[in-house]
Amino acid sequence: MSVDQTVAEPAEAPVSPAERSRTRRITTILAIATALLLLMWWKTESGDFTFLLQPTSSDTDEISVSTDGKRLVMYCTIIAIVGLVLFAAKLARRGALFGALMALVGVAFIVGFCAWAYSGQDTPSPLPMTNPLEGTVQYATPLVLGALCGAMCERAGVINVGIEAQFLAGAFFASVSASLAYSAWMGLVGGIGAGIAIGALLALFAIRYLVNQVVLGVVLVVFATGITGFLLDQIPSDQVELLNSPPILATWEIPGLSELPVVGAALFAQNWLVYIMYLSVPVAWFLLFQTRWGLRVRAVGEHPTAADTVGIKVRGRRWQAVLVGGIFAGLGGAFYTVGSTGAFDKDVSAGTGFIALAALIMGRWHPVGAALAALFFGFVSQLQTQLQILAKLPTELLAMTPYLATIIVVAGFVGRAIPPAADGEPYVKS
Template sequence: MSATATAPAPQADVPQGPPVVAVRRSWRQPVVLWVMGLLALLGFGLGSPAGTTSGFRLSVESQLVQLPSVVVPTQLTALLLAVLGLGVAGVVTWLVATRRPVSTWWSVAFGVSFALAFLVWAIADNEISFVSLLQGSLFLATPLVFGALGGVLCERAGVINISIEGQLLAGAFASAVVASLTGNLYVGLLAAPVAGLFFGWLLAVFAIRYLVDQIVLGVVLNVLVLGLTSFLYGQVLVNNADAWNQPGRFSRIPIPGLVEIPVLGPVLFNQSIIVYLMYVAVVVLHVMLFRSRWGLRVRAVGEHPKAADTAGIDVNKVRYRNVLMGGAMAGLGGAFFTLGSVGAFGEEMTAGQGFIALAALIFGRWSPVGALVAALLFGFALNLASILSIIGTPIPLEFLLMAPYLVTIFAVAGVVGKVRAPAADGVPYRS
């Protein structure tokens, strides 16, 4: 008998779907959301005084169309908002249990419900202007957005920028001095990004050329700017305030027609020129970063510089350029403190907001739009603390002053969930 070998029957081509990417399971985010949700339920919902109401004015006096105020029962509204937050926590728990990706928008939804529950509870038996609350939140978020955008430009190219605080402070100092000496606010506004660019250049030279540890370098630059501006403030600005430190500030520019839109009109379209520049910066940078060839090159350098180098991209040149642009962007945000808000430079006036901008960068997952959303959350906390201290809420003043920083800690520690920086972030490249 002879054995005959039979060839395997040809198989029809089976279309292959996209590879399944396993999502690592981390219970940190669901646990934090459940804890904060229960806190809102027990503290803000069940802890609200029965029979009280919370009021919100939805219009400003200058608007043609006046909306009636909204008055809600404090306890019931806080309970509903807390239950909504617990519902979001349940959805996130299910997503994590089934190893599905958790969108940032779930964190945003939880943050909004928690913040509103706290707001309703805190203003029991009071009425506040909801429009002014949002308007002030956007206003205070502006330097955080510019600082976070500066960080996005740097870290998407693989350079960690811890010196955002120093770049903001340098921009604030330069804008105040130049505007005072020239008597022109717009010239002072142009000086702010130049100052930030200079310290961005220092970061680029030492981090990219001399391979200095980027974390240590960022801290050193912050201390350098703080010491330099404090010295010049004490030696020059204090003794010659009329000539060196009286820049004035930009007034708000209402956009005709758009400012009359109910609620959002005065919030978005009755701001200073610095806020309008922030709108443009977020949109342009997001489009350029994710919809252009330049953005593709930048992201390639930040994720896999060796592959980018092999494709003909000059890795360190891209990093130099982005760090310089990032420094200029953060410096422009520094002009807010002087030309947009106070109207004069004050010693250490940034008060750690550069580090909050760094947290907004992480919370926003290294995206311009995400950074904007995170900065708005922190700006809301800053403005709310100020408003609550005015209306006489029973919350101790010390806790109100801590509110923005507590929000930062909770957001980065757990609410945002697991985030991943660009793979080559902080790793020097030797060509």
């Protein structure tokens, strides 16, 4: 008598609707990217595509790479096709392999797009593509600092839509302080003071008077836009040099690092505020995740009632986090005057405070993730600025590119981002 010892195969875990939706989104984006690369490969003319690896501001010898543009687009198309096949075959849908594959396809799409854009130039001397790293850092510096401000605030449970207000106030008072003292470093002090002051207004009305935090942030932006514009108009024409002609922070080339090929001059021959931005990311991470203070800040942002039960002063910690965030935002605002252009002008930040808030969400409320998201936006912004001179695409379409790319990454790859549990919820002690 035989006994059937066949063991049933374990059933596969059911796929959730959210996972199916994510898979459809990513598949659609990869398919569109592949189709666009195929179209660009068909439209690209054979000819050299030159890429200058050294930034234009570098004093070192020029380093360039030239290759056939059509062949380069073909290679990028092959990478996109392989990525689409691997994802569709369920071979790279999770973990580090998925992240590496998406990054590779993204880089391939950008390189292929640039090769198509720079090919077929009807000029005696075709324009080469310059290294975008230097411009990326310049664009991203205030965005990174603003995103760090948002991380501090929202990890404590306070939504900060008013980063733009802190940028404007920081830029104005940095310019005035630096002009009066004729010191760019005093401009940083003025910018920090203004960022903290706007943060104090946010904390006062959001934490003390329980005002709706989203509405409050919008009101603060309107207030800062109006007050800085009004104060600028009050500066007499004969006093502009005294009150609105600040010195700019000096550029420092880090010995050894600034001489590295490709990245040296772009990353390590910058002004001091850029280096402060470099240091701010690990400092913010350390404060939030490696200190007792940061643990308590995150506790009041996740479970304020439980934090209060064990003796943590919820309102006090939220005040502290918002004021510390004001330091980062004030520095970000100072970049628009003493860090780049010098004199303050109305709406000098041009809405970048809201982009910093988007970078924060894209980075999932983590200082490092938010900084990487801000760098991504800075890179795409620099790229669209370079491509405008070619006139191959409408200027209006290119101006949309950074925002469109951010939406695609957030909606297609990041997916649903879950904020701290008590974010935006006022706490009333029972």
